[in-house]
Amino acid sequence: MATTYSISDLAREFDLTPRAMRFYEDMGLLQPARSGPGGRQRVYSARDRTRLKLTLRAKRLGLSLHEAKSLIDMYDSPRDTGPQLRKFLQVLEGHRAQLEAQQAELQATLQEIGEHEKEARALLARIERPAKAGTKTGAKAVRG
Known part of the structure; x- marks a missing residue:
């Protein structure tokens, strides 16, 4: 079974707020699955965790979120x-x-x-x- 993470798991691990996590999702950097009643609970995959890690690294380098997304999306393609x-x-x-x-x-x-x-x-x-x-x-x- 693949490892999954909740929004609070990743927020805690990367010292972010859940609001920041939702913002990254709105920007298309993260694409969690949904579960629970009405699909309200976000379920992040190892891929999402890696993308979050790369996003934060890009931010430390001073890249915009659009630049980060463009670069990270390239690695998703074959x-x-x-x-x-x-x-x-x-x-x-x-x-x-x-x-x-x-x-x-x-x-x-x-x-x-x-x-x-x-x-x-x-x-x-x-x-x-x-x-x-x-x-x-x-x-x-x-x-x-």
């Missing part, structure tokens, strides 16, 4: 794995380029922040120096 792997590499290359562009933007922003901090510290030092010097001079004048 086609040659060559086209599947080429598509996967294409998606990963595109995502890498996007992340590298974001990284370059962040690096430029951090550099700009550093320059503003340096300028602000220099201005603050100039403002505070005369004030401290004036305080000391004023104290000597009162005593003398």
Whole structure:
């Protein structure tokens, strides 16, 4: 007999909410069988568990759910794995380029922040120096 899982089994295993599981089902990533009165109880297969695992891995890589579904669906088909792997590499290359562009933007922003901090510290030092010097001079004048 094939291993099956309830929605709470998989939600607990992958630290998800049942609502998230239903969302993945609505997106077509999971296709549980139905049982019980009125078919209200979801029964997930080992295939669903694997698809969920792959979906979460794709999310960690920063892929959209549509990209994840497209890639995961390719593995369900009996086609040659060559086209599947080429598509996967294409998606990963595109995502890498996007992340590298974001990284370059962040690096430029951090550099700009550093320059503003340096300028602000220099201005603050100039403002505070005369004030401290004036305080000391004023104290000597009162005593003398």
